[in-house]
Amino acid sequence: MVNKIALAGCGNVGTALLEILHEKRKELYDKYSFEFEVTMITDLIKGSIVNPNGLDLGTVLNAISKDGNFSSMPQTKGTLEELLDASSATVLAEVTPTNIQTGEPGITHIKAALSRGINVTATNKGPFAIAMKELAQLARENNAKLRYEGVVMSGTPLIHMLKEGLAGCTVTKAEGILNGTTNFMLSEMGEGKSYAEALKDAQNKGYAETDPSGDIEGWDAAAKVSILSQILFDTRVEVSDVDRHGISDMTTEKVMDAAKRGFKVKLIAGVEKTDTGARAYVRPKEIPFDHPLATINGVINALTITTDNLKDITLIGPGAGRRETGQALLTDIIAMSR
Amino acid sequence: MVNKIALAGCGNVGTALLEILHEKRKELYDKYSFEFEVTMITDLIKGSIVNPNGLDLGTVLNAISKDGNFSSMPQTKGTLEELLDASSATVLAEVTPTNIQTGEPGITHIKAALSRGINVTATNKGPFAIAMKELAQLARENNAKLRYEGVVMSGTPLIHMLKEGLAGCTVTKAEGILNGTTNFMLSEMGEGKSYAEALKDAQNKGYAETDPSGDIEGWDAAAKVSILSQILFDTRVEVSDVDRHGISDMTTEKVMDAAKRGFKVKLIAGVEKTDTGARAYVRPKEIPFDHPLATINGVINALTITTDNLKDITLIGPGAGRRETGQALLTDIIAMSR
Numbered sequence: 001m002v003n004k005i006a007l008a009g010c011g012n013v014g015t016a017l018l019e020i021l022h023e024k025r026k027e028l029y030d031k032y033s034f035e036f037e038v039t040m041i042t043d044l045i046k047g048s049i050v051n052p053n054g055l056d057l058g059t060v061l062n063a064i065s066k067d068g069n070f071s072s073m074p075q076t077k078g079t080l081e082e083l084l085d086a087s088s089a090t091v092l093a094e095v096t097p098t099n100i101q102t103g104e105p106g107i108t109h110i111k112a113a114l115s116r117g118i119n120v121t122a123t124n125k126g127p128f129a130i131a132m133k134e135l136a137q138l139a140r141e142n143n144a145k146l147r148y149e150g151v152v153m154s155g156t157p158l159i160h161m162l163k164e165g166l167a168g169c170t171v172t173k174a175e176g177i178l179n180g181t182t183n184f185m186l187s188e189m190g191e192g193k194s195y196a197e198a199l200k201d202a203q204n205k206g207y208a209e210t211d212p213s214g215d216i217e218g219w220d221a222a223a224k225v226s227i228l229s230q231i232l233f234d235t236r237v238e239v240s241d242v243d244r245h246g247i248s249d250m251t252t253e254k255v256m257d258a259a260k261r262g263f264k265v266k267l268i269a270g271v272e273k274t275d276t277g278a279r280a281y282v283r284p285k286e287i288p289f290d291h292p293l294a295t296i297n298g299v300i301n302a303l304t305i306t307t308d309n310l311k312d313i314t315l316i317g318p319g320a321g322r323r324e325t326g327q328a329l330l331t332d333i334i335a336m337s338r
Numbered sequence: 339m340v341n342k343i344a345l346a347g348c349g350n351v352g353t354a355l356l357e358i359l360h361e362k363r364k365e366l367y368d369k370y371s372f373e374f375e376v377t378m379i380t381d382l383i384k385g386s387i388v389n390p391n392g393l394d395l396g397t398v399l400n401a402i403s404k405d406g407n408f409s410s411m412p413q414t415k416g417t418l419e420e421l422l423d424a425s426s427a428t429v430l431a432e433v434t435p436t437n438i439q440t441g442e443p444g445i446t447h448i449k450a451a452l453s454r455g456i457n458v459t460a461t462n463k464g465p466f467a468i469a470m471k472e473l474a475q476l477a478r479e480n481n482a483k484l485r486y487e488g489v490v491m492s493g494t495p496l497i498h499m500l501k502e503g504l505a506g507c508t509v510t511k512a513e514g515i516l517n518g519t520t521n522f523m524l525s526e527m528g529e530g531k532s533y534a535e536a537l538k539d540a541q542n543k544g545y546a547e548t549d550p551s552g553d554i555e556g557w558d559a560a561a562k563v564s565i566l567s568q569i570l571f572d573t574r575v576e577v578s579d580v581d582r583h584g585i586s587d588m589t590t591e592k593v594m595d596a597a598k599r600g601f602k603v604k605l606i607a608g609v610e611k612t613d614t615g616a617r618a619y620v621r622p623k624e625i626p627f628d629h630p631l632a633t634i635n636g637v638i639n640a641l642t643i644t645t646d647n648l649k650d651i652t653l654i655g656p657g658a659g660r661r662e663t664g665q666a667l668l669t670d671i672i673a674m675s676r
Contacts, residue, residue: 020647167369168668294628310662310665
């Protein structure tokens with residue numbers, strides 16, 4: 001069966017997915033018997049293009065790099081529902097920007113696809129922090145698949161591991177470094193830079209937004225542990241109920257003082273099982289040098305999962321990046337095609 | 339569908355699988371809709387028992403702990419083929435001891451099951467170091483599934499990650515710590531113990547065999563990178579062709595001297611893609627303190643996988659243990675039931 005892929009959102013990550021698909025068409029067929037066409041792309045800025053037999057990816061990528069939009073190509077007008085219907089899509093990649101408060105427009109997009117029996121992969125945290133149970137239920141009712149490898153640790157296959165690799169284990173706790181921006185800043189401060197310099201560097205490198213509060217106040221990490229709480233413990237911890245303390249009161253002095261005593265300061269996010277459900281937290285913590293988490297520098301993420309059968313398992317890998325997040329979509333699409 | 343599980347081999351690992359299955363029957367059904375019976379167990383020492391409707395696991399585990407064998411239960415005589423046929427098994431867990439030279443009796447057992455269309459999970463390295471391609475081919479021909487999570491890093495879900503979690507990534511290299519016994523010994527030597535003391539401790543703890551050469555000469559790690567070479571690069575590197583240097587000439591002095599300079603000595607096993615196929619190696623290496631692999635102590639294993647889309651991913655977890663390896667079988671069995 002040829003997988004017909006629709007994209008809602010075509011910014012950095014959506015474009016990276018298209019690039020990977022274009023480069024690897026033969027490799028994906030040889031290794032996974034995976035055949036595909038991209039039949040729809042809709043983006044608020046770039047426009048909407050549909051071809052149920054497959055868009056020419058070379059032409060699409062060329063238009064993105066030359067014009068920054070699809071104005072050189074025939075546009076299709078319509079709502080997302082109409083575009084999906086016109087595209088004969090079998091899978092939707094939902095890569096619109098995250099809104100942790102409302103989950104929109106992601107929730108609406110995902111529901112539109114699932115209710116049509118179209119599989120969905122998403123990298124957008126909002127819908128899962130807010131409506132995971134409802135979306136999973138809708139997927140079951142419509143016999144569609146729903147995956148979201150990219151919502152925590154980007155393409156590092158954490159969710160794959162939690163859902164399939166550790167099947168049969170009982171997880172009691174997960175704890176680690178889930179925000180790259182703050183980890184980068186703390187790494188810089190450990191080398192003597194001031195908080196302000198570290199923040200500026202993070203912004204210059206494109207890690208932190210102009211309004212960096214989502215990262216430095218711990219909201220991003222809180223959304224991730226909220227999602228993990230649902231995956232691991234089937235318990236909803238609202239993002240606002242996460243015991244959250246960011247790094248805005250951290251100083252270079254404190255970081256350097258900890259280093260003298262043999263510790264690195266890390267913003268640690270975690271979730272653990274309790275008698276009544278789960279408890280989630282985000283807070284700076286001193287980690288001894290000889291602990292694996294102390295060696296995680298820059299924008300790399302890491303999570304240690306505590307289980308009954310395997311004790312501790314730690315997964316380390318990128319937590320962001322356009323190509324890394326495009327990979328998350330791809331691995332989900334391949335998994336759903338099997 | 340009720341999964342009917344047959345066990346070839348019922349030593350520590352096979353018994354651990356039975357314990358986990360017995361403890362978690364309800365949890366496995368609730369979480370994965372996984373239903374099972376154990377319909378056959380055959381073991382050279384304990385005997386052979388078969389019931390196509392399901393053996394009573396409480397009775398079986400009681401017999402193992404009281405008598406160390408199945409003499410209190412009705413025995414079924416026959417070849418493995420006859421036992422499999424009598425058991426109506428849908429999946430075979432192959433947990434006989436590893437023989438890296440011949441791959442037997444594992445290869446014969448796996449072939450018997452696959453040729454009957456029975457799925458197989460195995461923790462025995464021998465068959466995969468020697469006959470992976472042939473076994474995978476036989477599985478395809480008979481529309482049966484073949485998994486082997488436990489052959490490298492025990493139940494730490496490495497193979498799951500390589501085969502499914504990283505689908506769409508191109509791996510160029512994998513390198514890490516794949517032998518727990520030598521890592522334990524090197525950790526002890528880093529604390530000042532002599533090579534002889536460290537070896538004795540490893541033997542007392544049951545990590546090292548009476549003849550420890552398989553571990554300390556690097557044969558065990560070599561078999562693992564040989565298997566990884568086939569999984570990652572579809573290239574057979576014979577165990578004897580692995581560039582292999584063990585730790586038998588390592589001294590406490592060398593380990594302590596490296597520590598003074600900021601390095602830990604680790605037995606590093608790796609495999610990397612070359613123009614003509616793959617190159618595999620096992621050798622002691624000095625790792626800087628601030629590298630994640632330097633923090634891996636005792637019998638824990640770790641592997642860093644270098645890829646195109648995700649750069650480096652590191653997985654850390656147990657590399658041995660009865661319950662840990664039982665978990666490897668279970669996660670495979672659940673995956674094959676989906």
